[in-house]
Amino acid sequence: MAQASLQSSDAGQSAGPDPVDRILAYLSGFVSLTEAEQQLVRRLTRIEHYAKGTILLAEGRVARENWLVIQGCVRVFRRAHGADRTLAFHTEFHPAIPPTYGKDTPSPVTFECLEDVVASASTPEEEARGFAEHPAFESVCRVMGEALVARLQQAHIDALTRTAKQRYLDLAARRPDLLQRVPQYHIASYLGIQPETLSRIRRRLSRRASPGR
Amino acid sequence: MAQASLQSSDAGQSAGPDPVDRILAYLSGFVSLTEAEQQLVRRLTRIEHYAKGTILLAEGRVARENWLVIQGCVRVFRRAHGADRTLAFHTEFHPAIPPTYGKDTPSPVTFECLEDVVASASTPEEEARGFAEHPAFESVCRVMGEALVARLQQAHIDALTRTAKQRYLDLAARRPDLLQRVPQYHIASYLGIQPETLSRIRRRLSRRASPGR
Secondary structure (H helix, E strand, C coil): CHHHHHHHHHCCCCCCCCHHHHHHHHHCCCCCCCHHHHHHHHHHCEEEEECCCCEEECCCCECCCEEEEEECCEEEEEEECCEEEEEEEECCCCEECCCCCCCCCECCCEEEECCCEEEEEECHHHHHHHHHHCHHHHHHHHHHHHHHHHHHHHHHHHHHHCCHHHHHHHHHHHCHHHHHHCCHHHHHHHHCCCHHHHHHHHHHHHHHHHHHC | CHHHHHHHHHCCCCCCCCHHHHHHHHHCCCCCCCHHHHHHHHHHCEEEEECCCCEEECCCCECCCEEEEEECCEEEEEEECCEEEEEEEECCCCEECCCCCCCCCECCCEEEECCCEEEEEECHHHHHHHHHHCHHHHHHHHHHHHHHHHHHHHHHHHHHHCCHHHHHHHHHHHCHHHHHHCCHHHHHHHHCCCHHHHHHHHHHHHHHHHHHC
16 A cells, blocks of 8 residues: 555656665555664665666576566566567566576576666675674564565456456556556557557547447 | 476375474475474474365455465366366465465465375464564574575566477476376466367477487
8 A cells, every 4th residue: 555655656756866865765654663774774785776667687697686666667577489578567666586586597587677767676695694784674574575475466367367458457557657667568468459449449449438428 | 306206206196194293394495404403393283184175265355374285286267267277286385375474465376186185274363473473483584485486487487488399398308207197188278278278288299209219
């Protein structure tokens, strides 16, 4: 819940409070941090800025970092059957974790910045240092991990059991900013349909919505 | 890796060492636990036995528990477009976590025991008690959570970008026991194809394999 409200209120702001303040505000929705723990987060956080178009991780490469997006949008996709298949859009306060993070195996996916991105970046070594220095960090990551597991499962269930139209309506309800921020062909690729099919769905929905008003 | 070897070596055994000993052996692949921490795991673990056919969680109900499967197979599925769509098979040492676990919202999926199941079960209250009593438990859950996030992402990527035949071959390579243990129509529903299509894929593969021998 905290996440959803942060997402919509912060989306599109180009300037704002200090990135670490925003992380702390976000974390306060999960756990209550003491002043000392907040200082620890400040000390452990490495903020990075990436320009639009940056490839954070290319398919086939080893994933050395993971990210918590503070501002901007990262698209995750894979080349499949001659086209891109978009698997996720990571926006404000989404953890963007490569599936092979921490392993020496090639990444099955590419992480691409669709907008200028501000993110907290970390390597396995940085995280291990954080865990060793303070158990509260362990707790924060565990709780965020649980939220992520729930979201990944829901996305998987939706992708396999709901129609493209249902998923488009879900997206419009849950992440309305995304439909404004991301080119329609990426949304279509996320829904697993052709851009023309998405246009048709949108036309039908708007026609149905108009006469009732 | 520890997981894969445990899965195949233990599959199908009807009797074996004490379930908690098996959990400890499994956990030792992730973290090194002191004697005191091992005692804690013993104290916190609630082992349950469920008969084949038991519905651990029905679609539409609130998820009050999660499970770590120690023996047996739990199928996760959803009714969609007039049929079951199988989303996961949780076998030895898979965490079986309902996507709505810990929330008051209805589960989008059903968890069904395809075999007699031995599992470690827990509620949010039991987990909170464990975390409060010992930070090492937090660490164990964080590490297991990371492994789960990686696996869920890989399953999602595979389901959306690989063909049914590729996914069948992956399954045969990574979880060969599953193909023996689970009825073919459930495997087909997991691959998102009709049972007849799966039979055709299997026939073609076996025909191709035979002449080369």
